[in-house]
Amino acid sequence: MSIKDNLENIILKIPSEVSLVAVSKTKPINDILEAYRCGQKVFGENKIQELVEKYDKLPKDIEWHMIGHIQRNKVKYMAPFISLVHSVDSYRLIREINKQGKINNRVINCLLQIKIASEESKFGFTEKEATDFLNSEEYESFKNIKIVGLMGMATFTDNQIKINQEFKELKIFYDKVNRSNNQINKLSMGMSDDYRIAIRNGSTMIRLGSSIFGRRTNTKKK
Secondary structure: OOHHHHHHHHHHHOOOOOEEEEEOOOOOHHHHHHHHHOOOOEEEEOOHHHHHHHHHHOOOOOEEEEOOOOOHHHHHHHOOOOOEEEEEOOHHHHHHHHHHHHHOOOOEEEEEEEOOOOOOOOOOEOHHHHHHHHOOHHHHHOOOEEEEEEEEOOOOOOOHHHHHHHHHHHHHHHHHHHHHOOOOOEEEEOOOOOHHHHHHOOOOEEEEOHHHHOOOOOOOOO
16 A cells, blocks of 8 residues: 555544654655655654755655654754654653753753563653652753653564553553643654554654555564
8 A cells, every 4th residue: 555545544544633743764755755745744754864865855744743762962953843752761861852852942842761661672651750859949940941742662573462551551550640740741652563452541752664655674563
């Protein structure tokens, strides 16, 4: 199926209140333009260098999301234009994003990444760390970063019961955070292999790569 067909099928399946991030990492400009011409305007990248290169070459009304693990010394390259950072996983990264937001005279919207998977390779805050930060005087003092939601990645497994439980736990925590601060109103969870489970558990934003652009070789999960 074509990118156009894939997008149309996905949009028919997902609720209107769920935002779709097309994960375009490693994909060529022509593939992104094909999706763009079908009306897709939100794209996610996981490497800042690739993100910047694509930003320079593609239409400026594209909304770029950073979804991968971030090296702090590269934040400055995306800070002038990034729309949303999904993968905010440490206090030091938060401070750097706020610093670069100030330099660029803008407020950068971010999601706190919560570690819900059992894999050691996954990054993120614990629920306690996230709660402590959101209630801290330090966060109150930041003027160039805004936490607008949470993000989580489930364990890479065929065990759908485990995936469902991890998403459910994140949704419970998200609801608690949202009750305290209704500006935190985005929940990014669900990728190509598990987005249906994520939506059933209340995801408001899904990140799909292979479902739109096709499977990449030698890659486990998109």
